[in-house]
Amino acid sequence: MRKPQKPKVLHLLIEPGFGIWELKFGFWMLHSVSNMEDGHGHVMDEGAWMKDIVDVDIRVRYAETDQMGVAYYANYLVWFEVGRSEFCRKRGFRYVDLEALGYKLVVIDAHCRYRSSARYDETVIVRTRLKGANKRLITFGYQILRKDQEEDVIAEGETQHICVNSNGKTKSLPEKFLVCLTG
Numbered sequence: 001m002r003k004p005q006k007p008k009v010l011h012l013l014i015e016p017g018f019g020i021w022e023l024k025f026g027f028w029m030l031h032s033v034s035n036m037e038d039g040h041g042h043v044m045d046e047g048a049w050m051k052d053i054v055d056v057d058i059r060v061r062y063a064e065t066d067q068m069g070v071a072y073y074a075n076y077l078v079w080f081e082v083g084r085s086e087f088c089r090k091r092g093f094r095y096v097d098l099e100a101l102g103y104k105l106v107v108i109d110a111h112c113r114y115r116s117s118a119r120y121d122e123t124v125i126v127r128t129r130l131k132g133a134n135k136r137l138i139t140f141g142y143q144i145l146r147k148d149q150e151e152d153v154i155a156e157g158e159t160q161h162i163c164v165n166s167n168g169k170t171k172s173l174p175e176k177f178l179v180c181l182t183g
Contacts, residue, residue, distance in 0.1 A: 052183070053129045054087040057147060071118040076155050077110060080142045083128035084159070086138065089181050092180040101174060105138060105161040112157035116146075123147035124154060133182050135172035136163050 020136070063080075064075045084165040088095055118124050125145040138161045146152040163173040 004089065017059075026097065043083075053127055056083050056086045056089045056126045056128070058082065058124050058126055060118050060120055062120055065120045069120040071120075073114065074127075076112050076114070076144060076157070077159075079124070079126045080110075080112070080140070080157060080159060081145060083126035083142055084140050086126075087128040087130070088181070093177055098177055101176075102165070102166045103171065104164050105173075106164050106168075107159050108162050110157065111158040111159075112155055114155045116152065116154045118144065118146075118154050125150065130181060131158060133162070133178065135178060136170060137161070138163075138173070138181065146160065 052105045058079055060071050064071050066072055085095055095105070125143075125147055127143040127145060129141045130138070131141040139158055140161075141158045142156060143153055144155040146154060163171050
């Protein structure tokens, strides 16, 4: 008779405001929680987790809006890309450096939930975080917030990326870049 196997949980990391990171079977997964506790009822220091997000301010340009002055829905995905690029820069690499080695991160899935509207000349914050990463698959999470009211979430979403070579064949992300991303 076979002995039942326990799932291998190698590491847990509490990320207040976003959730609990769990390294399971070689992949970092984020489980949502809505409090700022460490799982034992202790409130965590904001500085411990704020380094894991990157904020970018964007002023909504006229060209990004419709006749009513409301930002066109597809621009949110463009803003996600701006946040993602800046996240990578803050983590120690530029996407162009990855491409120079013959690798690309191809978007294989993108989601955006719209909760409100961004308007012409309004400044929004694109908040980006890493939701999961392994050698081939990377998931980023995003929030679009009003600059003057950060608690007002305009939109939120995520993108998943797979690493490919210049021929489009799935490859492992070079270790240097994976280490930069995951800290």
